Structures are given as C-alpha cells and as structure tokens.
Amino acid sequence: MKRIGVHEAQPGQVVVQAVFGSAGLALLRPGSVLTADMISRLSNYGVATLSIEDDGAEVRPIEERLRDLDARFAGHEQDTLMRRLKEVIAAQMREGAGSGA
C-alpha cells in the first residue's frame, strides 16, 4: 500500500482504504478501481490523498531487501531474540518473493 496525492492518481489504480469526502460521506470503498472521472470528482470533493495498491513494478529485488534487513538489524548479532526475529522476517521475504507476490 502507498499513499499518494489525488493529483498523482492514475486511472486503473486500486484504492485500498475507504475515501471520505469533506461532508463525511464515504466516496469510495476499498477495492474501487479509479477512473479519470472519479479522480476529478475526488479533488472536487476536497480529497487530498488516497491509499492505493503498490504496483509490482516498484517491488525491489529480494537481495536488496535482504541487505536492508541486515542493515536494520546491525548491532544485534549477539542478541538471540533479535536474531530469531530477523530469521522469521527473512524467511517471509523469501517466501513472498518466491510466490511472485
């Protein structure tokens, strides 16, 4: 999921969180696919940002993400709990990458 400004929204993107207008009405349900009309209506309703699905093109390679993981956990190499936690996350990253998610 990522949060974008309405002006950056593109037709075809999928909204992942309900969008509310300034009058408190729910304008879009999660799962709605944006159209050009919807986008211009949203800005008319005063909506500034939306949460949309990340498109796959932005997913970084698994090696790079594992390197980041190592960097985040740096300094905790001797800590048993942190080592186990890192293993859990790394395994989930690899599984996710394997299934093409």
Next chain:
Amino acid sequence: MLDKTQMRARVEQTVNIATIPQIVSKLRTMFEAPSMSAIAVGEEIAKDQVLAVKVLKLVNSGFYGFRTPITTITQAMVLLGFDVVKTLVLSASVLDILELMNQSLAGLWEHSLGTAKAASAIAGRLNMANPEEIAVAGLLHDLGKVIIAQRFPQEHAQIRETVTRRNCLQIDAEREVLGVTHLDVGMWLLKKWSLPPKLVYPIAFHNNFHPSRDFADRTAVVHLADILARAKGVGYAGDNRIPAIDFGAWHLLHLSFDDIEDICLQLEGDTGSRMIA
C-alpha cells in the same frame, strides 16, 4: 540546548486544537452522567463535521480490521468504546500535521499504522482486554516525533542530520539535540489532554520498559509492535535501525516465535517502496 520547562510549555500549546478542548470537556461531562448513551455522545461529536470526518477516517484506516467501513460516530462509539474515540478526537489534529509534513516525516504514518496493526494482533493473540485501546496506543506511540517536527523545526532538522550522519536511532539523536526524547514530548501533550494513564503509559514508555510500572503489559505490547513494524520494514520511523527487544517485555508477553511469525504475516510487508533517509 533548550530549557526543559520552556520546551514543555511550547509542546502543551501545540496545534490548532481550538475546537477540541471545548468538545472534549463537554464529552467528559456527558460521560460522567449516569444516563449517558453512546448515541448522545456520538451526536455531539457528529455536530462538528470536520472532526467527525477525521475520526471516521482514522477508525477506517485499516488497523481495526472491520470488514465494512464504519460510517457513523455512534457506530464507532459502540465498537471501539469512549476512550478510543476520545483519543482519536484529540489526536485528529496531530495526525493532520503528520499529513501536512509528509516531506520531513515521510513514512511515519505507515509506520504508525503498522504498529497499531501489530499491537492489535499481539493483544488478540494474548486475549488481552480492550485490544482497541492497545491498538490506538500503537497508532500514537510516535506522537512525540510529530510534535518535535512541528514545534521545534530547527532541532528537528538537527536530529535528521544526526541520524543520517551517524546512522543511529532517532531517539538517540533526540537525546543529544534536545536533551529529551519523543517519549517525553508525547507524554507532555497526552497528559495535558488528560488522557487516562492506560493510554498514556504505553506511549510514554514504549522504548523504556519496566515490569513494575503500571500498564506494563500494554507497554510491552506497544514496545514489541514498534519493533515488529520496523523489522518488517513497514513505513519509516525516522531511522534505519531497530531497537532491541527488551527481555523483561518479552518474558511478560510470553509469546513463541510461532506467534511472532503469524503476527508478522499479518503486517503489511516491505512492499519494496524505498525508505527515505
């Protein structure tokens, strides 16, 4: 370095909460009345349209996991309870700032949501009472970071610079630059708002756990939730490091690594969006 008393005063004046103290004191009076109904309180909040929309937006941010969006304040009152709605009412203005400052605080909102989600999952796994309150503490655990950015922009810039230069935790940079941390700053504001200790403590001590402190169990949940969200790479908490899990907190929670695995699976993963340093 700034004087601590002056800093606290500046924090306590934070944000455009002009309408809020009035409505909250009114709500508190209503809450104390024996005949108070969720409907009556909901109607009171709903009178302030802007506020009502903000609260509903928060309620529907995803961390409570309701299948259909909550569309009225009354519904939120019934499902989440008064303390949670009150906290959301109060923090709505702070979260506004978060949205406004999406340049210098990029990723903090996602990190906060991830922590709320993790806190909710941990509390659920342990069958703890009032998981909604624990989730909202997770959502607001880094409130102090927002306040520092808004009220102390110069120091905030210095903190950012220190984190980048030394690749340290933001909290260490805060201590160096301000002499206090986002935990202190968050606590000052929450106390000023008279939120109950059961909500204030888990936020104020999420990085400084002590087993004999009140609400140690909730504090331990928020502490671990923050670490899990960081470990998974959900959002960006202001630094590229992770604080270690506190042993006392770990023992108190008594979770297995199978539990941790399940909880981590429920979190929005590092979907590959780049961290902003």
